[in-house]
Each structure stands twice: as structure tokens, then as C-alpha cells.
Amino acid sequence: MNVFRAGQHPGWPARLGPVLVAGGAVTLRPVRFRDAAAWSRIRLRDRDHLEPWEPTGRGSWEARNHASNWPSLWTSLKAEARRGAMIPLVIEVDGQFSGQLTIGNIVRGALRSGWIGYWVAKDLGGRGVATAALALGLDHCFGPVGLHRVEATVRPENLASQAVLRNVGFREEGMLRRYLDVDGAWRDHLLVGLTVEEVLGTVVDRLVKEGRAALP
Ligand code: ACO
Numbered sequence: 230m231n232v233f234r235a236g237q238h239p240g241w242p243a244r245l246g247p248v249l250v251a252g253g254a255v256t257l258r259p260v261r262f263r264d265a266a267a268w269s270r271i272r273l274r275d276r277d278h279l280e281p282w283e284p285t286g287r288g289s290w291e292a293r294n295h296a297s298n299w300p301s302l303w304t305s306l307k308a309e310a311r312r313g314a315m316i317p318l319v320i321e322v323d324g325q326f327s328g329q330l331t332i333g334n335i336v337r338g339a340l341r342s343g344w345i346g347y348w349v350a351k352d353l354g355g356r357g358v359a360t361a362a363l364a365l366g367l368d369h370c371f372g373p374v375g376l377h378r379v380e381a382t383v384r385p386e387n388l389a390s391q392a393v394l395r396n397v398g399f400r401e402e403g404m405l406r407r408y409l410d411v412d413g414a415w416r417d418h419l420l421v422g423l424t425v426e427e428v429l430g431t432v433v434d435r436l437v438k439e440g441r442a443a444l445p
Pocket residue numbers: 278279282345346347348349350353354355356357358359360361381382383384387388389390392393396
């Protein structure tokens with residue numbers, strides 16, 4: 230059980246970055262009510278890019294990702310954040326809404342664990358944005374949030390996301406059979422994990438040393 234007062238949880242709210250990559254200056258900040266138009270515009274445009282990897286939802290893609298749906302989604306994300314169970318962030322590139330990174334199922338006590346998930350607009354693909362965002366998110370988890378372990382699950386077919394997870398040091402832990410209802414069916418997922426002891430320095434430092442990113 231989380232023991233922090235409502236609305237006061239380690240690491241929430243947070244503004245993280247910037248980290249400089251080929252795509253631009255990557256920062257993370259809390260979701261905002263006024264993100265509706267940018268969120269919907271990208272998600273309606275990039276349906277083919279996003280839908281194969283996302284949980285199956287009720288209703289059409291258009292209805293679920295219409296700007297009018299953002300206020301209820303934003304409300305539920307903020308409620309989870311206030312409860313200390315989630316850190317719902319927007320990925321910005323050069324100050325523009327470019328995707329989302331969410332730390333979810335935050336459990337404290339003896340587990341001190343959470344999962345991490347993300348998406349990035351298609352037109353920014355392959356320019357280091359997700360790698361930088363994930364590095365910022367992980368350093369936040371292992372720093373201010375105080376987690377010991379972060380995990381992620383990814384479809385075996387999602388090679389780009391697996392590359393991103395490898396870039397920041399995640400280790401494969403096994404295959405979860407028919408794990409999640411994604412894109413209309415129960416899909417196998419690879420489970421990857423990382424604990425704080427495995428991170429020497431910070432994840433962002435590691436990217437900088439490898440020449441994948443720079444600091445301003
Ligand atoms: N096969 C193998 N590797 C690939 C492929 C491919 N078809 N396409 C891209 N890659 C590699 C790139 O070479 C790069 O690896 P490298 O840095 O080692 O060269 C890596 O994938 C992409 O790295 P970034 O540029 O940091 O990532 P990007 O900003 O393009 O975002 C992401 C990647 C998040 C997967 C994006 O494509 C996306 O949003 N996809 C749709 C939603 C999604 O899949 N989200 C992740 C779900 S799983 C999860 O959340 C844990």
C-alpha cells in the first residue's frame with residue numbers, strides 16, 4: 230500500500246530533461262488538459278504506427294482518439310498519479326507534444342517496482358527520441374521516485390521498441406504467453422527488467438558516453 234498523502238508522491242509532478250538527440254531536445258512533463266488537440270491529431274494520423282502495439286479498446290480508433298476523449302483520459306491519468314500509482318508524462322521534442330511516456334503500476338513497500346511504456350510520433354522515428362525519453366524516465370524512477378526495479382513488456386514483433394529497451398540497458402527475463410489483449414487478440418510479450426544496481430551512474434550518462442545523446 231502507498232503511504233504518501235494524496236497528491237504528494239515522490240517524483241510527481243516532474244519536468245525532466247532536456248537530452249539532445251538527432252530528433253531535437255527531448256523533455257518530459259506531466260500530461261495537461263490542453264494536450265487534447267495535439268494528442269488527437271498525432272494519434273489519428275499515426276493509427277497504423279500505433280495500433281498494432283496498443284491494448285485493444287472499446288469502440289473505433291477514431292472515437293477513442295478523438296480530442297473529446299482526452300478530458301476523461303486525462304482525468305483518469307491524473308487520478309492514478311494523485312494516488313501514487315502512475316506517472317503520466319508527455320514527451321516533448323523542441324517544446325512540441327511528440328508522444329507519451331507512462332510509468333505505471335507503481336508499488337512501494339518491499340517491491341518498489343513499476344512498468345514503463347511509451348509511444349512517439351511516426352515522423353520523428355529513428356532519431357533517438359524514445360531512447361532519450363526512456364533514459365530520462367528510468368533515471369527518474371531510480372532517483373526521485375525511489376523504485377528498485379522497472380519492467381516493460383513488448384511484443385516479439387516490435388523490433389524498434391526492443392532496440393529502444395536494449396539501448397537503455399533492459400535485460401530479457403522471459404516470454405509471457407498470451408499476456409495482453411493487444412490489437413484485437415491475446416498476444417505473447419517479452420518481459421524485460423532493470424534494477425537500480427544494474428545502472429552505473431545514470432542511464433542518460435550512459436547514452437552520452439556512447440555518443441547516442443548529449444546534454445545542453
Ligand atoms: N527493426 C529493428 N530495429 C529497428 C526497426 C526495425 N524494423 N525500426 C527501428 N529500429 C531501431 C532503430 O535502429 C533504433 O535502434 P538504434 O538506436 O540501436 O539504432 C531504434 O529502433 C529506435 O530508437 P529511437 O529512435 O530512440 O526510437 P523512436 O523514437 O523511433 O521510437 C518507438 C521507437 C517508441 C517504438 C516508436 O516507433 C513507436 O512509438 N512505435 C509505436 C508504439 C510502440 O511500439 N510503443 C512501444 C510499445 S512497447 C512498450 O511501451 C514497452
